[in-house]
Amino acid sequence: MxxxxxxxxxxxxxxxxxxxxxxxxxxxxxxxxxxxxxxxxxxxxxxxxxxxxxxxxxxxxxxxxxxxxxxxxxxxxxxxxxPSVPDVPFDPWRPHLYRPDELFAGLEQGYAATPDARVYAWSQRLHRGRVRDQLAMAIHDSSVDDALEERLRDRRVVGLMGGHAVDRTHPSYAAAARLAHALAAAGLTVATGGGPGAMEAANLGARLGDHDAAVLDEVLERLAQVPTYADDVTAWARCGLDAVEGLGDSGRSVGVPTWHYGHEPPNVFASEHAKYFRNAIREDVLLERCRAGIVYLPGAAGTVQEVFQAACANYYAAAEDVAPMVFVGEEHWTRTLPVWPLLQALARDRPMHDAVALVDDPSQVAGLLLG
Structure with missing residues (x-):
């Protein structure tokens, strides 16, 4: 601490x-x-x-x-x-973030045997009146928060937010991966919610930020063998680990997932995960750390919640503290979920006005954030 x-x-x-x-x-x-x-x-x-x-x-x-x-x-x-807290399946005092190979240890016996799945199962059985268990989770989340602060200190961090349901064969998955790859190649650290879908794609692209784009394209082809986690988490995770085996990790790919949504497994491509129990803490921490900007790929309720959490902070922020917000997908953000008109109304006559942008092509984002 x-x-x-x-x-x-x-x-x-x-x-x-x-x-x-x-x-x-x-x-x-x-x-x-x-x-x-x-x-x-x-x-x-x-x-x-x-x-x-x-x-x-x-x-x-x-x-x-x-x-x-x-x-x-x-x-x-x-x-x-x-002292240590007995009889819980995690270390509340852990000083470091989680590596994917730690969360997925024992995957050869199936995802249910991994530490990630066992901690989620424990949290679901938890009796909410047990103060000891509540205390253990609070200590754990505080320890993870401290480790994340150390991990991201002196780094320029950009967040990529998006839906968990995008499968590995969808064009938007590859687009998210290529965008994150460009940002990481430019030296930015990419942070996501750490889950599947667009978040996984972004963590993949950032992980491979020190490789050229052809390597990323080869990995995307391998991942198409298991497009989604929905049918078999074990096969999905195994395919991901195999696809990047032997490839160097840029160290500029961070996931911030939560066991609150434990039915959505963390992806295997983040260099490290800051995994929390409390979703509210996790969301606040994720948005707070992304001072170099936040990119919003098409998503649903969770992504919209993240939009307005960041918008609220920007609305009241001084001009020098406003973080850029870039939205990708004009149809999605103006018609499917018409967030953009409301955000423009909020931003009018505020310091955040010039920090929000809407683009249709993901390849335009890097230029906006990198200047």
Whole structure:
């Protein structure tokens, strides 16, 4: 978790970071050498002797593994300890985002055996009155929020929003992938809702941002073998993983999905997923991070909700804080779902007026966002 102090000196999220922090503490002449430490989900058992010799006053330890003796020493010495949460199928204190291979581990036994599916099944069985379970989910989402902030720090992030029902053979799927590919190739990080359909296409294109367009076209051809997740999630995910096997990942593809919509699996193409339990938190976080602009591909109710969440923020924002909003598909946004006329009315005489645009050709979007 973040503090006002710099991460280099205080946040410890791996054994490697712990190694360096312990060396510095042993060499320090400070009265409380662990003061300011924030240790998150790290195995401390390999450093017990050193830690038992140090004054822990002012340290914060979140869900880390240690002996009872070390826990007593830390607690009685003035450290604040938050223990692991038992009997939940996820790690509430996790310091990092989810990789697709982590969410889909065990796919060879079928999607139902994967951590992603098991966590969703647990959330569906959850008794809403169990405060412990509610607390575990809240801690998890806070941890993911912190990890996403670290992941996107100092990056220019553009969001691509769109419907989950677009299958891999539809022309709009390829168009979304090519748009994201162009944005990632220009150095932008592409963030989506992390699900299937247009979101999957965008994460795919961004993942391949360091490859030329011909590689993306080859992968799109492979994906056509399993067009949709609706019939068989296992085959859909397996086809996706096979299609990009051996290809380098740009690292500029981020998904922000939610177990609230757990019946829609996360896609396998995001470099990493910030997966949340609470959908309201997830949507707010996703829109907040996309300061380089948001592109709205044709979608339905979920996409429309995202449109007006962002529009509300832009409506009240100062001119320098307005994020561009680009809509793709004139027919969709003016007639099928006539969002565009209402948005124009809202934007009139506001700083956001010049930051909204409607295009019919996805290839026009990159020029608008990249200048």
């Amino acid at each position: 973040r503090s006002g102090s710099s991460r280099h000196h205080h946040e410890i999220e791996s054994v490697e970071e712990l190694d360096g922090a312990v060396r510095r503490a042993l060499a320090s002449d400070r009265p409380h050498p662990l003061a300011g430490w924030q240790v998150q989900d790290v195995d401390l058992t390999g450093h017990e002797a050193e830690l038992l010799s140090l004054d822990p006053h002012g340290a914060l330890v979140l869900g880390s593994r240690m002996s009872d003796a070390l826990a007593t020493h830390l607690r009685e010495g003035g450290a604040l300890l938050f």
